[in-house]
Amino acid sequence: MAKRDFLTLKEYTADEIRLLIDDAFLLKRLRQRGRFTLPYLSGLNVAMIFEKPSTRTRASFSVAVYELGGLPIPYSAQELQLSRGEPIKDVARVLSRYHHAIAARVFRHSNLEELARFSSVPVINMLSDLHHPLQALADYMTIKEKKGRIDGVKIAFVGDGRDNVFNSLAIAGVKLGAKIRVATPRAYAPDPEILGNDVYSKIEVYEDPADAVEDVDVVYTDVFVSMGQEREREERFKAFLPLYQVNSELLKKVGREDFIVMHCLPAHRGEEITDEVIEGEKSIVFDQAENRLHTTKAVLLYLLNPNWSKTKEL
The missing domain is CATH 3.40.50.1370 (Aspartate/ornithine carbamoyltransferase)
Structure with missing residues (x-):
């Protein structure tokens, strides 16, 4: 399956956006029924890069990955060599060898685009100066x-x-x-x-x-x-x-x-x-x-496991 990024909603059709919202409602209902953990990202891990402080995004994204069975790994810009001048394209190529997806909260949208261009795994926009699709x-x-x-x-x-x-x-x-x-x-x-x-x-x-x-x-x-x-x-x-x-x-x-x-x-x-x-x-x-949690789960599944078995959960 070809890599798909989530940088803006320009690249997504109306039907795809509706599907993501519908999936988010299903995931919310499951959580309300006590289904806090689902196995659909089992064995996968997601890098989370934060150039900017965050409350809702960091909390919802971390919980979303964990409750889908994956491992969220947060990095501040200071913890990466980005803060010492390592090129974004190098960071992208290295992190995508370790992680199954990279999510980033950045000051400049152009940096996010470069990250996506050189990453071999999906890149998700957790916020940039131009777009906030989640x-x-x-x-x-x-x-x-x-x-x-x-x-x-x-x-x-x-x-x-x-x-x-x-x-x-x-x-x-x-x-x-x-x-x-x-x-x-x-x-x-x-x-x-x-x-x-x-x-x-x-x-x-x-x-x-x-x-x-x-x-x-x-x-x-x-x-x-x-x-x-x-x-x-x-x-x-x-x-x-x-x-x-x-x-x-x-x-x-x-x-x-x-x-x-x-x-x-x-x-x-x-x-x-x-x-x-x-x-x-x-x-x-x-x-x-609250709904940031459920829509984030929907995006993660769409990018990393689009064939997750919804019917079994209904």
């Missing part, structure tokens, strides 16, 4: 769980239109038939080169978040200053605050009662979202976080 899968699993569907669901993302989470949310959403809106300052508008013209042409861009959230099913936000953007902190705060904060006043503009509020976490409470909202009845952020 998060998008968990987001759409959670939307389907809460709203009963994805096709036709209206989603308003409020914040940075070039955010890695938004990019993956938009790419997957357009493929799955969701209606994607983004409210963002003009200087932070989505990049058609990153999204692709087929996605970019189908999203709606607003400068006023009150217009973007009107009559939507989902209000989504992320931090205004991501890791690696600390030098832009003051400039970004001037651009985003106070207009683009998701607070109770903005949510009044939705104009319906059955909407939900999402955030990929970690949240900077009092910046992009208020404590009142994230702790409120509309917030489903911890369900999102």
Whole structure:
């Protein structure tokens, strides 16, 4: 079987994304029934490279590999020779001789692409500056769980239109038939080169978040200053605050009662979202976080054991 990577959701069809979400629901049901361990990655091990700190990704990915019968082996950038200048292509060729897959959380997406180019085993994006596909899968699993569907669901993302989470949310959403809106300052508008013209042409861009959230099913936000953007902190705060904060006043503009509020976490409470909202009845952020585990399992099985016996587990 030819190697398949998981770097963005551009390379995956709508049917493949739906299959991953369906598998994640099955894996979640099994876990809820007490099936915490499954043998489908027995004897396999996965390298996990972290250039950036992580809570949800490290925890969910490690548990996912372990509960599927495999061995997760985490590395910080400082533990590898990358920190001393070893070329990425050399690290890729060495680690892929030892491991059955390599997952990486990186500052630059181009480094992830190089890792994949020289690795002989699947490479999985645990986050880059441009894309966060594992998060998008968990987001759409959670939307389907809460709203009963994805096709036709209206989603308003409020914040940075070039955010890695938004990019993956938009790419997957357009493929799955969701209606994607983004409210963002003009200087932070989505990049058609990153999204692709087929996605970019189908999203709606607003400068006023009150217009973007009107009559939507989902209000989504992320931090205004991501890791690696600390030098832009003051400039970004001037651009985003106070207009683009998701607070109770903005949510009044939705104009319906059955909407939900999402955030990929970690949240900077009092910046992009208020404590009142994230702790409120509309917030489903911890369900999102939980579903990272189940969608990660689905991706691992799709790449490493696509013929896992689902029927035996039903």
